[in-house]
Amino acid sequence: MAISEELLEILACPKCKGDIFLNEAGDGLVCEHCRLVYEIRDDIPIMLIDEAKPLDG
Amino acid sequence: MSTPQPPKPAKLVIGLILKDEALLGPAAEALEQCFGMPDMVSPWLSFDFTDYYQREMGAPLRRRMFSFRALVGQETLSEVKLETNRIEGRFLVDGHRRVNIDPGILTFERFVLATGKNYTHRIYLGRGIFADLTLLFSGGAFQPLPWTYPDYAQAPLRGFLEEVRRRYRYDLKGRENQEAGC
Numbered sequence A: 001m002a003i004s005e006e007l008l009e010i011l012a013c014p015k016c017k018g019d020i021f022l023n024e025a026g027d028g029l030v031c032e033h034c035r036l037v038y039e040i041r042d043d044i045p046i047m048l049i050d051e052a053k054p055l056d057g
Numbered sequence B: 001m002s003t004p005q006p007p008k009p010a011k012l013v014i015g016l017i018l019k020d021e022a023l024l025g026p027a028a029e030a031l032e033q034c035f036g037m038p039d040m041v042s043p044w045l046s047f048d049f050t051d052y053y054q055r056e057m058g059a060p061l062r063r064r065m066f067s068f069r070a071l072v073g074q075e076t077l078s079e080v081k082l083e084t085n086r087i088e089g090r091f092l093v094d095g096h097r098r099v100n101i102d103p104g105i106l107t108f109e110r111f112v113l114a115t116g117k118n119y120t121h122r123i124y125l126g127r128g129i130f131a132d133l134t135l136l137f138s139g140g141a142f143q144p145l146p147w148t149y150p151d152y153a154q155a156p157l158r159g160f161l162e163e164v165r166r167r168y169r170y171d172l173k174g175r176e177n178q179e180a181g182c
């Protein structure tokens, strides 16, 4: 897994500015509060609100 | 003779220092109105390196970093600083800042902060604003210089900027970007 746990220490949700965590598949960063998943593409977390997917989708 | 060429646009990175966490939302909103949506936001980072700010803003102070989706022309740093000064002004109480805003530009080579204060190593940009060469990218990481602000020299902040730099590479590769600004 190229995305390290370190990333979680330097990134927050751009919408609520709260904590995020890596999803089980390791291909997204999840904000529980906003119910959003920020995809990780080519090892780059796409921390854009308008490109985030709903957590329940 | 080399032919002058405009450099690539840069990633806009803005640091906020504040004591009252409730001001984060309004301050972030003011920045977003001006510079567009952020594409990276840091968690709260501790800020206890200088009592210069504590005298004005109280303690404990905490820091947040933002980078923005739209790339900016490198020559716009002084204008960005004047704009963030205006935003700071909206949060003044009795002449004291409650939010300190430090804008900088990140490129592959370096991270440069804007400041209103002259110093030996700073270069004048015009309009009362100087450029502070804060970090150099060398050997796969951002490296501090003898004058680098201590918190920019520390791991969490440099790690954040290195992640922004990866994002910058991705932006330049795959996307058209509009210029940010008010």
Ligand SMILES: [Zn+2]
Binding pocket: A013, A014, A015, A016, A017, A018, A031, A032, A033, A034, A035
């Ligand atoms: Zn959120």
